[in-house]
Amino acid sequence: MDKHFHSTVNVDDTNRLVDLKQVDETIIEIVSDSGEGAQKCGQSLGAISAKMGNGVWTVEIIPAEIQPPARSREGASGIRVRIGSSKVTNMGNHANLVVALNEQVIYGRLRQDAYNANTLMLLENKWASHVSEDIRIQYKEAVNEFRQIGIEVFEIPMEEECLKLIPDARKGKNMWALGLICYMYSRNMDLAADQIKLIFKKKSQAIIDLNILLLKAGYKWAQNNLSYHFEIPPIAVDHDQVVMNGNEALSLGIMAAGIELCSMYPITPATSVSHHLAEHFHKVGGIIHQAEDEIAAMGFAIGASFAGRTPVTVTSGPGLALKTEFLGLAVMAEIPLVIINVQRGGPSTGLPTKVEQSDLLAAMYGQAGDAPKIVLAASTIEECFHFVILARKLAESFRTPVILLSDANLATGVQPFTRPNIKTEWFAPPYDQSPWQAGVSPFDWNPETGLSKRPIPGQKGGMYTVTGLAHGSSGEVAYQPEVNQNSAESRSRKMASFQRTLKPPKINGDSEGDLLIVGWGSTLGAIQEAVQQARNEDLKVSSIHLKFLFPIVPGLVEIFARFKKVVTFEINYSDTPGHPMITQENRRYAQLASYLRANTLCNIDCFSNVHGQPMSPDKIYYRIKQELSEEQSNLSHLK
């Protein structure tokens, strides 16, 4: 990213005429202690920008605790907003601008490599004159340290300015900061005022007015004191768009799928799906059930599905673990059901608020016994919406549970996408109550496809007993070797029949070359951006992104064969080769890599980590170069 802040500023120098500069994109962070409203500020900035027609991606910066100690490095709470003149698909690399309400939270973000010498920092300066000498020293040292890195630091009297309007600056500084940013990036102030009305819609008019006043004051202050003034031209779009985060998209997808019940137990980062549903689900005839735990949530959903209602259950890693026994039952008893797993860091309680893609194998293989089921992964916010509809359909058509994977990055990421045109055929049809066809058994497995039709309570003549025990086609408990073999085969056949309907994945880039990157889930945007950058330098790299994980998509072996090297990029753990304890034999691969190696017998490598952060295009790009130079040296070594 080129540095688009280059002139110096004189804070005392007011009312100068400032050039308006055009930039293609910018990355802005607002960070603070938690509870200071940085996220509200950034979400508003994202929404205003999206409404102005810009491409947008937001990532929330969330401390694991609700109230970490004030001014702590780990307590950085805030948001990153990437705004562009074309579609933005990921969080990008280093921030261009950071607005910080204290200097300590910056350290936490520096450790995560969020800033570099090209970052401009607007820092609350009240700490410089704080009553505590310790704090004054900390502040001074920090500012020096940041400047040594090359960061331009401007100390801004945010508190002082806000106190001119309100008695408690903690409540309102965020909107003052929003005004500041709105000036710097020429955001539409009418839209900004509308946004304030929206976020404070449950508050009094006086509060709305005050916040608009703060917004305007911040704007005015920037106009008078800052020489930075930019414009980010909008994308020309000829259709309506919607802008929302991944969890809102999941919730709307649930509604658009005609799902009638969401049975859940609260768990970060999945919970906000249920908050959204709780507010709006009744508008489409749906209802939320907050169960006593995830086991019950799953059992309740299974019961509802058995009775013909269309349920979903939404959870995250630890919840998925609790649901496994019931998941096995749903496979065994062939009960259609959508399970959404918004992944977080694991194992165990892990990194509750951070991104990871570590539940892939648990989703595919996490049950006792052989329990094949469909596993999908959304890679964009738009897919969070559409894949629920797809998953619902697949569940019913193949009489199976379907796991839809999302992750913490998609959950809070905000991105515009084409406004969906809701279709009746997306909705689950009303359950059948006509008499059951005589002579047809409840598991009348088609020998070729494994498919069968299920009776719904209320259907006369369809009475049968679901059981998790081995059973024959009439549902009767049966332990005979051939019956068990046949029923296992039938459940497996369904996966094969579904797989036959899939197409090979699209290749991003040339269909042959030196390096193929394979990704899945939320890394799509960053991978594609990095691949593009590498291809601009004539590197022979392409990528594919897998959305259907289980069963495996067709055509992979053929695609892999056309590349000298195939590497998965994933946010989960793998052993780094080169460590003295790690050998060719004992090296643990990233999850998708393990799966692809086993299924294709191709020598697939992986690049992965568990830093709890989205992968930045930069990191992927450098890794691409490294992979290619390794490839080069391997080849010359062979010669």
Place this chain on the structure above:
Amino acid sequence: MLNATHDFCTIPMPDEHYGLNDYSKGMPRWCPGCGGHSILTSVQRVCKDLQYPPEKTVAVSGIGCSSRFPHYMGTYGFHGLHGRAFPVACGIKFRRPDLNVFAITGDGDCCSIGAGHWVHAVRYNMKMVALLFDNGIYGLTKKQTSPTSPLGTHSNTHPEGSILPPINPLQTTLGISNASFVAQTTDWNVAHLYATIRKAAEHPGFAFVRIVQRCPAFMRDLYADLSGNPENLIYLKSENGINLEPNAQRKFERVIEHNPLNINKAREHAEISDGIPIGLLYQNTENPRYDTYGAHNLGMNATDKKQGIRELLDHYTIKNNNS
């Protein structure tokens, strides 16, 4: 009235009349003398007497000897996971108010592995009949101590005798907020068993029935003197309780007048240890029901749904800026 219907009735029946056969399927595989047999026939009789359409009736269970129950019913059935009958039963009932649900559970199933769900199912108070087959032992897995095994029970996990006092399922249920129906009966007093299940089926809420059940295979001695000696059953008598014919009533030597509206007295009777109080300990027909909540807003048509989502999407929409 329905009570008076006889199986050999000669009056022509409308097509829709269901006989006992309509509620049975297969041969129960319980041991001879197992309490399960009489419970099964009592449930089938109640279904018949209330003329539940078999296709509108679901028997849900967990895992255990007792949980084999749905396989022997001619209705829909769900034989699920150990301890998890209640969540499944509640999920079935939540948005299907037209279905009659029986939840079948054993003492290990309900009071141990599924204890969390038990507490919440009572509190949800959805209309269904919950039958706890309490034989004081793990039957299916062959004689391990259950949470209701009397202190000192010799089992395969406690050969020297169990070391903790048992859970009292009545007392526990009575202690859960929103409990609305708590009754106790035994497998061997069939008239009372039938009357209790019948009363439970007619209760507008979650009707919890603890059935003191014999297990001749593993707990031969537990109720030997109790079942042999009618003196050990204490009949809870009340106008609005579970009432037997005067003849049948007269067989009880020990009778306690008990008003099932009185929860404090119910708790007192639940503690009786020198006999088995049978009858309705507590009933409250006014408690909030979670299934009424689940049944609202059902069956919205596609047009309204579409309209609902479109209006919601409007809030997220950015108009095309090219027009």
